Amino acid sequence: MHHTPGGLRLETATTLDKVAAEDWDALAEPEGFYLSHGWLRAVERESGAAVTYLLAYAGDRLVGGLPLYEIEHEHNKFYARKPRLDQMGAGGEWGVAGSHRGYSCGIPRAAEYADAVLDLLLDARARLNPASRTGSLFLFATNRTAAALHRRGAAVDFDCGDATLHTGGLDFADYCGTLVSRRRIALKSEYARFLAAGYELGRQRLGECLDEAVPLLANLQAKYGHSTGTAEIHRTFADQAATLDDRSVVFTARRAGRLVGVSVMYEWRGTLYARATGFDYPALRGAYEYYGLCYYLPIDYMSERGLTALHLGIGAYSAKVKRGARLAPLWTVALADDPADTPRPAPVDLTSWRDDHGSAVAPEDWRHPWTM
Incomplete structure (x- = not known):
């Protein structure tokens, strides 16, 4: 002291x-x-x-x-x-x-x-x-x-x-109304295609789906050339589940009960923080799964919860800005x-x-x- x-x-x-x-x-x-x-x-x-x-x-x-x-x-x-x-x-x-x-x-x-x-x-x-x-x-x-x-x-x-999408607590339809016409049309089209793809959509705590989610998270890492192994990814997210499970929300997409897409996020002080995404790529249907799980489903969830901002982090700036993010x-x-x-x-x-x-x-x- x-x-x-x-x-x-x-x-x-x-x-x-x-x-x-x-x-x-x-x-x-x-x-x-x-x-x-x-x-x-x-x-x-x-x-x-x-x-x-x-x-x-x-x-x-x-x-x-x-x-x-x-x-x-x-x-x-x-x-x-x-x-x-x-x-x-x-x-x-x-x-x-x-x-x-x-x-x-x-x-x-x-x-x-x-x-x-x-x-x-x-x-x-x-x-x-x-x-x-x-x-x-x-x-x-x-x-x-x-x-x-x-x-x-x-x-x-x-x-x-660093990208953040400020929704003001609006649901997806009302949020789209704040965008210019061409972007509004594009986002609505993407979300409609995602919803029509026939996935079983859900939300879980990280601890409830950790073992299922990790291989999908590892797939995304491998796709972009990262060397992080599956065991290390499991340890990292198990550590997060141990201290943050009550703040976690995992958006899931399944086919016949099998997890094929996942987005891990954390809720804190009015903001939803996007942390990681993963997919079983051969099982996807080309229906804007990334944006459905990382943007559009979360926006509707945020409206339900009274959250006003979606923190999207670094990288892929053009895609984030096109969907309304500020940098x-x-x-x-x-x-x-x-x-x-x-x-x-x-x-x-x-x-x-x-x-x-x-x-x-x-x-x-x-x-x-x-x-x-």
Whole structure:
């Protein structure tokens, strides 16, 4: 335990087991599901990394937290550090802070203590780093996180876009009414074809269909050249089922009772987060199964549940924008322990994103001091 002049105290932990989920999630809400208690607990269970949580308290109240990861083996190329460091022109040894999985990264903190908490947690991070450590990388950092760390001297570089479809709680038919005519017609046609294909459609908890779903999830990974094996995929989603089953909803398509399509999502704070999709490809009928399970059925579910946003994540931006998604940037942030080691990435030109995706790219989300 460490006391600070500002009256905050610092504790460390290697698990969130003893931190109440409601206390942590109240702080994590602005950063989203991938900083939530349940998600981080699932990530704890993965092999290849060890975590230390820095926890800031005002009296007995939790007012901030920062996960720090020691990566022993990174088996997912989307979270590889070297390509990002090379792009930033950074050398040395860098740890990972904020989040190790999921496409959002931040520092949960109470608004009334925000600056003091950030100073406390970031100073503690530097003190706890090994002497050989150059600093910490925040992967897939949100605008909020990037801005706060940039003000504290961190380097910020563009990583990718992040897609969210805002439905306002409308069902599919009413949501289509908000789109331009050609898109409205296309979406209605796709959904009608999917519904007419004769699949037995359903919803389940992840734990109820885990063993059936994993081979389909592995099929999609293999289709796109990922080397993740079926056993590893099973472990990952079993870990998620162990901590997040009550937030899970799995949209399923079956033929004669056999699972042929699946979309795994999580419900959190008014948003449905799309996490993974899988198919038995030879059993499909060419009926827009991907969009049916990942967009159209979820939109109707969201309307029933009072959810207003469908988080679709990274990649396949044109397809997402055509269906009404908006894009926000995600950043790689490098916070060096010694300011002399701070990378100096070149300002990135993001005009192509506005040119390619038009109104889906809001200027206020994409213009920042570090891009100038």
